[in-house]
Amino acid sequence: MKADIASALGAFGEAGLSLIPTNMIQGQALLSILPFNMLKFFDDAKKAGRVRQIKTSNLVNFFPIVGEFKRLSGGMLLPTLRNQIGYFHPFRCNTDNYNMAVTGSSGSGKSFIMQNIVYPLYAMGGKCFILDKGDSYKKLTQTLGGVYMTSGNIFLNPFTHIAKAESVEGKSFSDADTSTLNEADQKDDPMSILLGDITGLIASMAAPNSDLGDYDESALSDAILMAWTAHRNETLIDHVQEALFTLSKERGDDRRLSDLAHQLNKYCTSGIYGDIFNKPSQLDPNVHLTTLELDGFSDAVLRPVVFALIVSINQTMYLAGDRNIPKMCIIEEAWSLMSGSNRQSRAFINKGYRTARKFGGSFASVTQGISDFFLSEEAQAAYNNSDIKLILRQGSDFKKFVKENPTAFDPYYVSLINRFQEAKLTGFSSAMIQAGSVTSFHRLFADPWSRALFSTEPNEYQYCEKLTEGGMSIEEAVENTAWHFYPNEMQEFEAIKQQYEEDNHVTV
Numbered sequence: 038m039k040a041d042i043a044s045a046l047g048a049f050g051e052a053g054l055s056l057i058p059t060n061m062i063q064g065q066a067l068l069s070i071l072p073f074n075m076l077k078f079f080d081d082a083k084k085a086g087r088v089r090q091i092k093t094s095n096l097v098n099f100f101p102i103v104g105e106f107k108r109l110s111g112g113m114l115l116p117t118l119r120n121q122i123g124y125f126h127p128f129r130c131n132t133d134n135y136n137m138a139v140t141g142s143s144g145s146g147k148s149f150i151m152q153n154i155v156y157p158l159y160a161m162g163g164k165c166f167i168l169d170k171g172d173s174y175k176k177l178t179q180t181l182g183g184v185y186m187t188s189g190n191i192f193l194n195p196f197t198h199i200a201k202a203e204s205v206e207g208k209s210f211s212d213a214d215t216s217t218l219n220e221a222d223q224k225d226d227p228m229s230i231l232l233g234d235i236t237g238l239i240a241s242m243a244a245p246n247s248d249l250g251d252y253d254e255s256a257l258s259d260a261i262l263m264a265w266t267a268h269r270n271e272t273l274i275d276h277v278q279e280a281l282f283t284l285s286k287e288r289g290d291d292r293r294l295s296d297l298a299h300q301l302n303k304y305c306t307s308g309i310y311g312d313i314f315n316k317p318s319q320l321d322p323n324v325h326l327t328t329l330e331l332d333g334f335s336d337a338v339l340r341p342v343v344f345a346l347i348v349s350i351n352q353t354m355y356l357a358g359d360r361n362i363p364k365m366c367i368i369e370e371a372w373s374l375m376s377g378s379n380r381q382s383r384a385f386i387n388k389g390y391r392t393a394r395k396f397g398g399s400f401a402s403v404t405q406g407i408s409d410f411f412l413s414e415e416a417q418a419a420y421n422n423s424d425i426k427l428i429l430r431q432g433s434d435f436k437k438f439v440k441e442n443p444t445a446f447d448p449y450y451v452s453l454i455n456r457f458q459e460a461k462l463t464g465f466s467s468a469m470i471q472a473g474s475v476t477s478f479h480r481l482f483a484d485p486w487s488r489a490l491f492s493t494e495p496n497e498y499q500y501c502e503k504l505t506e507g508g509m510s511i512e513e514a515v516e517n518t519a520w521h522f523y524p525n526e527m528q529e530f531e532a533i534k535q536q537y538e539e540d541n542h543v544t545v
Contacts, residue, residue: 062087106477113153115468118453118478125479127154127399128363130472132424135365135399136390140407141429144459146466147403148173150429150481151367152491154401156181159326163363166320166350167328168343170370173493174328176501179511180490183326188333192316193345195235196265196272198352201322202231205356211266227355230392234348235261237385239277242314242341243300256284256294273315275305310338313345320349322356343368347389351396360397371402371409371416383414390422406431408438426471430457453478461494485526489519497522 042058049056059066062085069078082088091099101119108115112126127135141147152174155165159181167174178185199210206227213232236258240249249257260280264272267280281298285291302308306315320327334342347366354364393400402419404410407428410420431454439451446454450469457467466481483491492498497518504514520527534545 106475108477112157113150113481115479115481118467118480123477123479125154125470126157127365127401127425130425130475132473134390134394134422134424135363136393136419136423137399137401137425137427138410138420138423139401139403139427139429140405140410140431141466141468142405142432144461145430145457146460146468146481147429148493149460149483149488149491150427150466150468151401151403152177153481153483153487155326155365155367158363158365159183161363163325163365164322164354165326165364166346166353166366167326168346168366168368169328169330170332171493172330172332172498173369174367175330176490176511176515178326178328180515181326183328184321184324185328185330186319187330190319191313191329191342191346192319193313193342193349194273194315194318195238195345195348195352196270197318198320198322198349198356199231199265200270201356202227202352211262213262230388230395231352231355232258232261233388234351234385234392237388238341238344238348239274239301241344241385242274242304243297245340249297253293253297257281257297260284273306274301274311275315277301278305304341310341313338313342318349320346320353322353344385344389347385347400351389351392351398354393354396354398362397364393364396364398365401366393366398367401367403368419369403371404371419383418386415386418387422390419406434406438408434411438424473426469428454428469428471429466430454430459447476450476484530485519485523486515486530488523490515492518 046056065078065081065085065087069075069082075082079088101117101121105117105119105121105123107117107121107123108125108130109122110124110126110129112124112129115123115125117123127137139147139151141150155167155174155177159165165183167178169175175185177183203210208226208228210228210231213228214226236254239261240254240257243249243257257277260277260283263280263283264276268276278298278301281294281301285294285298288294304310304314306312329346331339331342350366354366390400392398400419400423402410402416402423404416410416435454439446454469460466464482468479468481470477470479489497489501500521501514501518504517505511509517537543538545
């Protein structure tokens, strides 16, 4: 028998055919190749793994197809590391919430990837709010016809949209349950959620570096409701301060409440930050893309401004209509905007991020490095409340972070992240996405026109700015910038576009 097998292998081998002995399944192998018999033996052959056989040398070429995780959920086109088609849509990742923690060093392509996330959300009727630092999103906002606001016209009275929320919900803000302020779910009552947000905001304004006790926080909520009941849409921080003084007198000249009221002085209308927190909020729930440039604010007022924006954005998310409509708030340089040292600030971030989920929204916190998320407990709260992690090329601090937190990432993931290159050198951005229990690796490519639109490179940005200042439209300025800095790529791009138009009889 062995001699016969050897002879058969040798004979076929000389003809260039490699045979493999079918030990123990000779009967199946013989009968299944007879005419009309395979149909009867198909299930049996399937159990034996012989329906679709292939050489191992050929099988290797199929690994990226069958082994690569691919999200085919729409959104941003984001090919995988093995060049398979993939997409990324933060609202279709099957995660518990839609919040994102995004981190990447300078030159990693953070602004590119974030703007590529914004565009499909906007295109499908979603609403995006961007807290920017450094005009990264200015060109995109202007191109899409969004609203671009600077420190000179950002006003954030937290009471502006409450009446609209009352009419939508059919409940009175004055009836909000103060007993649920410290509960995780707040019974899913929008009025209680709004009260909790505003209480957290004003608490962080009054005591930015110390913790408020439960008694003080409860009294502050009572004062907010008193002020709202008396003044409705005209409510100011001044009225909350007056209500605190009133409560102090009613409770036997309680020094704790009067001190709390005095600590709000600089946020009242006569204070140095009076306009910011008392003039009606300029955030419009009907606008689909709003970018707020925060560079003009001083460090002293930056954190309460960000918290007030989160409150206003949560309100506009709720008022934006159907909860199935995607709503996203992007916070650039999140670690510097969320620095603080008190309990209520951490609780505020936790509540704010949870509230977004309840209203069908998402918060995306963006930092220069993953260690930035651990510089303050507020930023860490944002990181921990984000089910989606997007890791781009990291700086030198990444090795230190991995050494101090050896269980944070799988060693294989660390090895791949360390090999991410600067986007300008490779022509694409590399990214690792952790969405719930799934981790995948991707590359983002951009056409030359999009590169000119999304770029924050100083020379390219300034060139485009000068063109718009000279009277050119933003679209023409981006087009000229692309031709100036990427002439060869633009020629190829135009040829591809022309061929597409001819083949499909359309004009792009």
